[in-house]
Structures are given as C-alpha cells and as structure tokens.
Amino acid sequence: MVSIKDVAESAGLSVATVSRALNGHPSVSDDARERVQAATDSLGYRPNVVARSLRTHRTGTIGLVISDVLNPYFTELARAVEEEARELGYSVIIGNADERADLEDHHVRGLLDRRIDGLLVSPADGRSPMTLEAATGPTPVVFVDRWIPGVDVPVVRSDGRTAIADLVDHLHSLGHRRLAIIAGPAATTTGRERVDAFRAGLAVHGLALPEEYVGSGDFQAESGRACTERFLNLPEPPDVIFATDNLMALGALDAIGARGLRVPRDIALAAFDDIPWFSHTDPPITTIAQPTAELGRVAVRALADLIAGSPASSTVLPAHLVVRRSCGEPAQQGSHT
Amino acid sequence: MVSIKDVAESAGLSVATVSRALNGHPSVSDDARERVQAATDSLGYRPNVVARSLRTHRTGTIGLVISDVLNPYFTELARAVEEEARELGYSVIIGNADERADLEDHHVRGLLDRRIDGLLVSPADGRSPMTLEAATGPTPVVFVDRWIPGVDVPVVRSDGRTAIADLVDHLHSLGHRRLAIIAGPAATTTGRERVDAFRAGLAVHGLALPEEYVGSGDFQAESGRACTERFLNLPEPPDVIFATDNLMALGALDAIGARGLRVPRDIALAAFDDIPWFSHTDPPITTIAQPTAELGRVAVRALADLIAGSPASSTVLPAHLVVRRSCGEPAQQGSHT
C-alpha cells in the first residue's frame, strides 16, 4: 500500500507539505501542489482514513442502529439517512438490532468502539445498557422514531396520535364497534403511544378497549399472526384489527387467510406505517403513513448540528391516515348528501 | 477518553503487558491479568479500534455493496450477511448503490479507503472502475448475486435457469402462448441470464420471443410500470408478463391495475425473487425463489476464507419455481385423470 511518505519522496517534498497540499491548506505553492498531484496520480495514492482518524479524532462516519432491517419502514429510513449523510460528507454504518436488546447493545458498543462521530438510534426499549451509556456519553446521539423517556437526547419522530384518532373516527363511521389492536412491545415508546392514542380515540366515541382486544406483539410478523388467531378464537371476535406496524399486519393477513376469512367482509384490518406493498395486497390496506424519509433526513441534520457543536432540537412530524379498502367501503358511497 | 496508557498506570504495569493481557497472550502472569482486569473495569476502558487497526492492518470489518436496499431481496441478503459475519467476528458496512454505477464506485472507494478486510459486492454492471480495480487489487473480493464476466473473483450466486425453464413449462401448460419479459439491465449478469433462459425455455416449446415482448427495465418499480404499459399498448398484448425482479413486478401490478385489468383473468404475471408480500398481493404471485439467506452466508464464508489466505471457490445454488395464482388456475383442476 502506498503511503503519504512514498508520495513525498516521489514529489521531492516533505510529508508535511504533501499533507497540506492534499488538504487544500492555503500556504502551499502552486509548484508543490502540482508535483503532489502528479505523484498521487502516478502512484495511485489513497489516504489511509484509519491513520487520519487516529490523529484527528474524527472518522467522518455516523452510526445508525435500527430495530429491524427486514421492516420496509426502517429500510426506507436507512436509505434516507444514508443519502442525507452522504450529502453532508458522512458515511453511515448500519447496525440491525432485530428488535433484540442484546443485539442493540452489541451494535452500539461496536460503533462507539469504532469512534463514529455520532450515533442515530431507534432504541428497542430502555433495556440496552450501552444505549443509555451512549446517550450520556461524549458522542453525540440522536434518537429517531423511538426514544427513551427521561433520557435527555434530541428525538426525531412522527406523532401518530391525531392520525390514529382519524382512523378510529373512520372505523366508527363505517359502523365498526368492536375494535382490537395488536400492540408493539410496551417497552417501546411507539408501542405505547399507539395503544394510548387508540384507546383515547375509542373513548371519544364512548367505546372501551377491553383487555382481550389488546394483543401484545413485538413488531414482527409472527406475533401479528399469533395475536390475530387469539382474537379470532374469542367468543366475540373483533370487527376490526389495527396492527401497529406493517409486519404484524402481514402476519394478521396470514392468520385471517388461513381461516378462510376475507378482509374486509369478515373482519377489517388497518395498519400503522405505509409501504408500497400495501396498495397491492388483497385488499389494499388502510394505513397511517409516516413521513419516513423526511424523518431520516431531519435526524441526520440534527446529528450533524450536534457534531458541529451547536445544540440540536427535537422534531415531531405529523403522520396521516391513508384510507384504502381493508376496512370496508365508505358508508357515504351511495349517498352523495 | 481513557487509553491503554491510563490502564497501565492504574494497574502498575507497562502498556505492553496490558496489551498482552487484553489480547490473551500466553505469557502474562495471572497476577498481571487480574490487575489489568480490575483496572479496565474500574476505568471503563474500551480499546480504540482505530489505533488497533492502524497497527495491525486489520479492521475486523467487511464491506457489502448491494444494488438497492429498498429491494427486499437485497435486504434479506444483507441481513444474512451481517448475521454470518457477526458469528465469524466481523462487522459489516453496507453501501447502497441504488443501481447506479457512480454510487457503486463511491461506496467501493470509501470502503477500500476504510481499509476493510474484505469486500462483498453485487456489481451493477461492469462500468464501475473502482469495482474492477478492487477486484484485481490486494483486498479480498467476492461477488454475490451478480458478477462481472472475465474478472477472476469468486462468485456466489444462484442459477435461475432451470427454474425459469420450469416456469415457461408451467405457463405453456396453462395455455399461454404470448409470453413477454421485463428484463433487467443488459449489463448485469442476472439481467442477461434471465432473458436468455426465458428465450431458451420458449424455444423448447417452439415459441419465439419477439423483440417487442422484451421490455428493458432497470430492476426498479418504475421501469416495470413503463414496460407493462408499453406491452398493454401493443396491437397484440402478451398473455403473460414475466418480471425479472420483485420491484418491477410491483410496477407491473400498478400498471395493470391502473388499466382496470385483472390478474390473471386479463393478463398473467410472474416474477423473479420471492418475498413474503407476494403471498398477499391480489392475486398471490407465482415466482422463482432464490435461497437468498443461504447465498449471503456462503458468500461471507468464502470471503472469510479469502481473508484467511486460503483460496475460495465459487458457489452456485439452485433457485426454484413457486406456483401461486397469478398465472391462472392449473388446467388439471377439473380433470383428475
């Protein structure tokens, strides 16, 4: 591997001058600059970022720890993060926690060891010691999508509450009265928020959310299936199931299909998170869409601010209801009022 | 940040001994080992992997450059790669090329600059100079899914040819005679292979593949839509469209739906790559499934071999046909024969 020393030798200059020329330092003569250019070209020199990082204490890298790469929501988030980061001159290292606290721990630790300049994390829950440590440590941290209550770290997320209220209104207007929810892990903020908002929405219509209509999922497909089966086995099954993420909705679809039931004729289904596939399922799924890419971009900018030393603020972006056909046809279809 | 020097001081030992203790070197007394342990614990010491890498020329990291993170096929591949790599003690840095040669270049260059120990890449086509350079350079490289002909690098991929032949047989047996294909970029090996196999399959049945039945896509949804629209505008539209990846199939579904046509009644659809959503589309899509996760694992092991100095061999795993309902009901349904 050719090093800066080789370039210096070939250009007949000291490594210091070569380094300065390479970094665009002002006091380098045109002559030297050209010689360095020629030398790097002919030798095919590429600076060793490892050595550079050791000296400068900067790696030009940010870490992103997400809960589940297989979830299209997080994939889209990751893509937006990488895009924005690239424009700001950062690389991104992604860690997939797979909804497991131990893996989240593993990745956060690994990223800190790598001396990333900043960390973006969607904490599975508060049970990852490393995430807590990172949040209070010297490395800038921003939470995205989910956060840990009581931890003083900027959060970039979307607020699904009004959208969930809209959803409940929608369901109610379609005549549904027995509404069930497949919740995410109670330990995650998004998991709790969605159940709370759902319950509040029901209360507006004078409806309760009985305990047996609350399924405890883990944001993965299999749990959606299990909860749905439990719902369908109830003496009085719900009219609607609201899955609080897209993978659990997929599991619910599976379970419903396995019973030979049809959506929305036999049971209605709604989901949180919109993804392209939801327009193509049978039937297309009514969902709550988050401004996912925007979340990613804003989070990166907040982190970059933090790295630059300026304080970053939290951001909350609104989610909105997307009505499709999985909850039944709108009642006002025939009545134009 | 606490360094090995602080640990040495606190333990009353030299940095050399501390380093040896930390790395499990045999000739360290139990006494020293314990003192080091105590010191690291109390100081919360974490080794600086940047410095370590500079000295050892190893980063414990492999790079993975994939064509499109939004494609569930690659997401699953990435997940399997990370999993296997983690078990072998490596971290993975993912670069998303978004089917663009310039981005592939960018990521390959960045990863090499980072001095990764090895590189896994699914080359978009042969037009990325850095990929070619990397393939012939000192850093171990393994191609996964796609490869560059003529470049001497181990390849881990699946062979879709027999599965495509099965698919054509299946379509033929359902009575379809006008078969169209949405191809991937001709520059990608997978793009070419799938068209060639399709054409060969048709030839077996005495059918031709007219030029107007070959759409040139780019493995992304929008191109699937565009090609499908072109097909539907033909004076004699095809009976079946075979999309050579899942995103183009999604685009095709869009285009078909936009015309108010139904699958498979009006036109049949098949795809390459199986993903969970395909069981839930309307109708469920007949596809060719690759052993995606297995590909990722094998590729990582091949790369690890290469890094360890042993020669790695190429691997080809078979893909297989998964029949669902998007191409019509099996003819023998009513005739039990």
Place this chain on the structure above:
DNA sequence: TCCGATCATGTAATCGTTTCCACGAGACGC
C-alpha cells in the same frame, strides 16, 4: 540598508495500539 512580516517548507511530536527485542529472575541439567 535594515527590520519585521509573510510565505513556503521542513522537523518532529502526536494519536493509541501492537509487537520486536532486550533483560533479569528462576529453574534445570550436567
């Protein structure tokens, strides 16, 4: 003409590790 400022460059310290080499202390064989 001389002095101080400016400019281009070089020398060397530094970042935090690993690892080669040297060294002293025991153990052991003869």
Place this chain on the structure above:
DNA sequence: GCGTCTCGTGGAAACGATTACATGATCGGA
C-alpha cells in the same frame, strides 16, 4: 556452580496520517 532455557515484563519502534513550531527566503516600508 555454571551455562542455558523459559517466563514475565518493560522499552521503544512502528503504523500513516495531521499539525504546532522552527527556519530561511522574500518582500515592502521607513
């Protein structure tokens, strides 16, 4: 009792960059 080995340890040189400081040349102004 004396070389020879082994073992545990420490000193110091890398690794490849950046950068504070020193130096000599050039230039402008008084």
